Amino acid sequence: MRYDKPELRDMLAAKYALGTLRGAARLRFEHLVLQREDWQNCTDWWLMRVSLLADTVVAVKPASSVWRDIDRRLFHASSRTRHWWRTLALGFSAVSALLLVLLINPALNPLQPPVQQTATIGTHIALLADASAQPGWLLTLSEAQSQQQELRVASLPSLQVQADKAYELWLLPADESAPVSIGLLPQQGKASLSIKPELAAQLLTGALAVSVEPPGGSPSGQPTGAVLYQGKINVI
Amino acid sequence: MALNSKDTAETLILLLNRSGQGDRAAFAALYQATSAKLFGLALRILHRRDLAEEAIQDVYVKIWHHAPSYRADKAAVMTWMTTITRNRCLDLLRSLPPEHGLNEEQSFDEWASDDLGPLEKATSNSEARALLQCMKQLAPLQRQAIALSYFQGMAHEQLARQLVQPIGTVKTWIRRGLQVLRSCMGAL
Numbered sequence: 532m533r534y535d536k537p538e539l540r541d542m543l544a545a546k547y548a549l550g551t552l553r554g555a556a557r558l559r560f561e562h563l564v565l566q567r568e569d570w571q572n573c574t575d576w577w578l579m580r581v582s583l584l585a586d587t588v589v590a591v592k593p594a595s596s597v598w599r600d601i602d603r604r605l606f607h608a609s610s611r612t613r614h615w616w617r618t619l620a621l622g623f624s625a626v627s628a629l630l631l632v633l634l635i636n637p638a639l640n641p642l643q644p645p646v647q648q649t650a651t652i653g654t655h656i657a658l659l660a661d662a663s664a665q666p667g668w669l670l671t672l673s674e675a676q677s678q679q680q681e682l683r684v685a686s687l688p689s690l691q692v693q694a695d696k697a698y699e700l701w702l703l704p705a706d707e708s709a710p711v712s713i714g715l716l717p718q719q720g721k722a723s724l725s726i727k728p729e730l731a732a733q734l735l736t737g738a739l740a741v742s743v744e745p746p747g748g749s750p751s752g753q754p755t756g757a758v759l760y761q762g763k764i765n766v767i
Numbered sequence: 768m769a770l771n772s773k774d775t776a777e778t779l780i781l782l783l784n785r786s787g788q789g790d791r792a793a794f795a796a797l798y799q800a801t802s803a804k805l806f807g808l809a810l811r812i813l814h815r816r817d818l819a820e821e822a823i824q825d826v827y828v829k830i831w832h833h834a835p836s837y838r839a840d841k842a843a844v845m846t847w848m849t850t851i852t853r854n855r856c857l858d859l860l861r862s863l864p865p866e867h868g869l870n871e872e873q874s875f876d877e878w879a880s881d882d883l884g885p886l887e888k889a890t891s892n893s894e895a896r897a898l899l900q901c902m903k904q905l906a907p908l909q910r911q912a913i914a915l916s917y918f919q920g921m922a923h924e925q926l927a928r929q930l931v932q933p934i935g936t937v938k939t940w941i942r943r944g945l946q947v948l949r950s951c952m953g954a955l
Binding site for chain 1: 791795798802803804806807808810811819820823824827828831836843845846849850852853857886889890891892894895898899913914916917918920922923941942945946948949952
């Protein structure tokens with residue numbers, strides 16, 4: 532399809548704002564909007580106009596219990612203002628630490644082959660495990676030799692394979708800024724992901740999360756599917 | 768409250784930005800200023816008070832979390848919050864069992880009426896009144912199709928069933944309807 536026609540851009544933006552643009556067409560549209568300012572402006576124009584429909588609705592004051600619940604959820608819950616994936620990360624860290632001890636102690640290790648190889652390669656390793664503490668991948672960060680660092684990834688036998696989906700690895704920076712994609716993880720065997728130098732330092736301080744995404748990875752640049760695995764880089 | 772006057776829009780930007788910096792008082796004020804409007808929208812979409820209350824809680828939790836990344840050059844605050852509310856409500860609506868479907872009193876007939884007077888009465892915002900004027904240029908069922916897409920998140924297939932029309936007809940109504948609105952509102 533030709534995307535440089537203003538009429539087409541306008542009609543897609545209108546249908547996007549109204550919500551009748553669906554499925555793959557919607558994803559393609561969202562992708563184009565991120566790349567092109569004129570598409571973004573056109574979409575903003577339509578979102579603003581279409582949202583005026585909401586102004587034809589009679590305003591109704593919600594019960595005071597609604598604000599109390601919002602206040603409690605945001606400011607008085609134990610998770611405070613953390614994002615859901617960060618809340619998850621907290622719970623996972625204890626589990627990963629325990630698994631790490633098991634992994635680096637060969638006598639206790641139930642996952643012999645990947646560990647013996649990786650333990651000799653790097654000094655920084657991470658184990659990504661799911662909510663029931665089943666590990667999915669072992670990551671090894673190589674020592675910096677050149678500009679780029681390398682993150683070696685080995686999938687583990689206990690990984691839940693997702694047919695027709697991809698697993699995407701995210702860095703959750705320690706400063707709680709938005710997740711940064713590191714790359715797609717293999718569902719079997721090994722892979723190697725190159726890490727930009729500016730990301731390498733953050734990798735050591737931040738947490739790691741793996742989300743389920745469409746094949747090829749998240750269309751939006753942020754996690755869109757469920758976060759199934761979590762972990763953190765540890766120094767051994 | 769005339770939420771869309773220029774002063775109010777600037778106040779909302781200020782409140783949202785301060786919320787983004789962690790100012791809870793500003794956030795409470797933002798809730799005070801906007802929750803009735805968003806709750807009205809949630810009720811219109813979900814038709815159940817308990818569900819609308821649940822949706823509104825989720826919406827303000829999300830607004831608080833996303834306030835730090837809100838940029839004033841993007842969509843106006845009210846558009847942004849309205850879009851969040853609509854999306855959350857439509858997600859909830861889609862997760863409900865089919866029995867929750869529209870009944871006769873909720874079928875958005877006011878949009879199919881020749882007289883949009885009752886809608887105009889409920890609408891104090893001058894820009895929204897202008898939209899209603901433009902909507903008058905559409906055929907009644909065409910207006911209803913657009914209202915059902917917006918308030919019920921209906922796709923072409925559902926619209927065709929609801930309005931008892933062939934799907935091709937519904938698609939054409941929506942496309943032409945949007946073209947009319949484009950030229951009508953673009954000229955304002």
